[in-house]
Amino acid sequence: MRIRLIVAALALALGALPASAAKAPKAVRIPDAAMSQAAKLRDQALASDLAYRITESLTTEVGARMAGSEADARAVEWAKAKFKSLGYEKVWTEPVTFPKWERRSEHGAVLGAHSQPLSLTALGGSPGGAVEGDVVRFTDFASLEAAPAGSLAGKIAFLDFQMEPKRDGADYGMGSRIRTRGPTAAASKGAIGYLMHSAGTDSHRMPHTGITRFDDGVSPIPAAALASPDAQQLSRLVAMGPQRVRLALDCGWNGEATSYNVIGEVRGSSKPDEVVLIGGHLDSWDLGTGAIDDGAGVGISMAAGALIAKMPKHPARTIRVVAFANEEQGLHGGRAYAAAHLPQITKHQIGAESDFGADRIYGYASSLPENAHEADEQILSALAPLGITRLEAGKGEGPGSDVGPFAQQGLAWASLAQDGTHYFDLHHTPDDTFDKIDPGAIQQNAAAYAVFAYLAASADGSFGSSAKPADASASH
Structure with a gap:
């Protein structure tokens, strides 16, 4: 009798809870067909020099592009034109205002x-x-x-x-x-x-x-x-x-300036209002031509999206690539994006940014919840042929710079960690120029981002992005 009373009490308690609290979250996995397509995409990306050529174009045609400068404005126009030429279906800008130094x-x-x-x-x-x-x-x-x-x-x-x-x-x-x-x-x-x-x-x-x-x-x-x-x-x-x-x-x-986050989208086939976010930052310091910081990140993410755009069938979700404004002087573009898109945070499946040069990616980590463990392992297995393994805790994992402000507010994130052994030889110096980019290494980066974005956009289930309470996000 006592056991029956306990069971009845538990049933009543569970019945009083919201359905979402009484039921475990749905397990997330990636369909086998998507895994097969990702392997083909990986091989195509490794054979493509698109990321290298995009980086060459930006650093040659625009050069250094310090936030608020005339070259920064030219970089915005370059990015809009480049997205369109690469086959992105929707391209737009969002303003970002900041103090000008x-x-x-x-x-x-x-x-x-x-x-x-x-x-x-x-x-x-x-x-x-x-x-x-x-x-x-x-x-x-x-x-x-x-x-x-x-x-x-x-x-x-x-x-x-x-x-x-x-x-x-x-x-x-x-x-x-x-x-x-x-x-x-x-x-x-x-x-x-x-x-x-x-x-x-x-x-x-x-x-x-x-x-x-x-x-x-x-x-x-x-x-x-x-x-x-x-x-x-x-x-x-x-x-x-x-x-x-x-x-x-x-x-x-010297007063204020306005630049722009430049955004390109490859539309999803069945869930176009849900997005996988990748990108790099468009601005650079003025001493070099901003090749490793962060022309390469722009080239890698633009190329990844363009390679997915050429697939016979797009993944379920939209791939959104952002060339962020003025990261260097305070994450202004990333903060502006997070503020503008917080109401749509649950529609953002996951975000990742390339902003650590162009050397080979060696590690992967994510913030995915336990119910998405299988999908996370599937992504890692598709990245493994590129020489990528699970990151050791405390060793390079975390959202990219401009994704960080949105991640603090609850965006699910992934880290594709590049080898930074020589990154700070060049970082913020006159020597940050296009000749430092290794073609094979940047192709491996583009392949990794393409595979990651495609599989995240193909997953059956949500990775759990949701807005944190204001006090929780402010405490990070």
């Missing part, structure tokens, strides 16, 4: 008995100005933060941290922090200028730029990155005794 000139030099020029570049977001001061060297960010208040008054802070090459680019976490947070920390201690060892892994006389930010209430100071050999040179000089440096930058914020 400009670089005009930059100079640095050691003064005094060891007078010599320094190869450096202004950090994006730095104000202009000319300062002279004695150099105070720090070897890590914690030491700079621990400097006593006022101890850097009239000085130029020099943070000398050397990144090490790693496949997952792990050292960039600290390199980026030193770039974005270092100038504020130095200014808060009274410094009149800031120099850093470039956030890179090369030994060339090529300084690495990148964005920095100043906290409210902190007066911005001229901030620049030294090429690695120059940082080493300055370190040796400081070890000999006090050194005085002159830093002269002509740069700064």
Whole structure:
């Protein structure tokens, strides 16, 4: 009797719950026919040089395209025309407005008995100005933060941290922090200028730029990155005794600009209102021609969609490729996309972005729920012939940069991790040019993105994208 009462109570409780809570989510799998088509698509993509040629076109015809510049506007027109020429069925733009930063000139030099020029570049977001001061060297960010208040008054802070090459680019976490947070920390201690060892892994006389930010209430100071050999040179000089440096930058914020996310779609055959989102960012810094960062990502994702468009039958869902605006200065395009499309988040099956160069993809990870485990394994099995294995936890998994803001709000995501061992040799430098792209490697990337997007768009069932509560998404 007691057992029957318990069973009855459970039945009543389950009956009181919504159907979605009382029933386990449907298992998601990919039809066998789609798996077979994906294998053919993979072979076709490996034989195609389309991603390479798209990247060549962007970096040659437009070149560097810093957000808000005349070249940025030309890149938007290039992307619209390229999508159309590749056979995308729908192409449109969505506006993205942001503060405009400009670089005009930059100079640095050691003064005094060891007078010599320094190869450096202004950090994006730095104000202009000319300062002279004695150099105070720090070897890590914690030491700079621990400097006593006022101890850097009239000085130029020099943070000398050397990144090490790693496949997952792990050292960039600290390199980026030193770039974005270092100038504020130095200014808060009274410094009149800031120099850093470039956030890179090369030994060339090529300084690495990148964005920095100043906290409210902190007066911005001229901030620049030294090429690695120059940082080493300055370190040796400081070890000999006090050194005085002159830093002269002509740069700064200049109003607002509007650019555009450029979007192309390959329409789904049976669920066209549901989308698989892939892309790269269209803007670049101004020193090189933005080949690895992120012309390659644009080329890879555009090519993947174009290869799917040529298939005899499109997958069930729509493939949406986005060339995001102004990633470099604050994920402006990714944030704008997330804000504009949050009401349709459940219609987004999954998102992934290529923004880590053009070397070979070696790992795969996703945020897919347990009920989509079989589909996730099917995707991985189709990627395996490309040399791609499951990523080890904590080693490179996570949404791409511009997909990140939407993922924080509940978008399902995947990571196709590229080998970043040499990425930071070129990142944000004058040396980021098309000749650094390896044709075979970028074809492997395009094949991986094409297979991933096609299978995700063919899956029988949802990958679970849904809006998080406002407080949950804001806490990430």
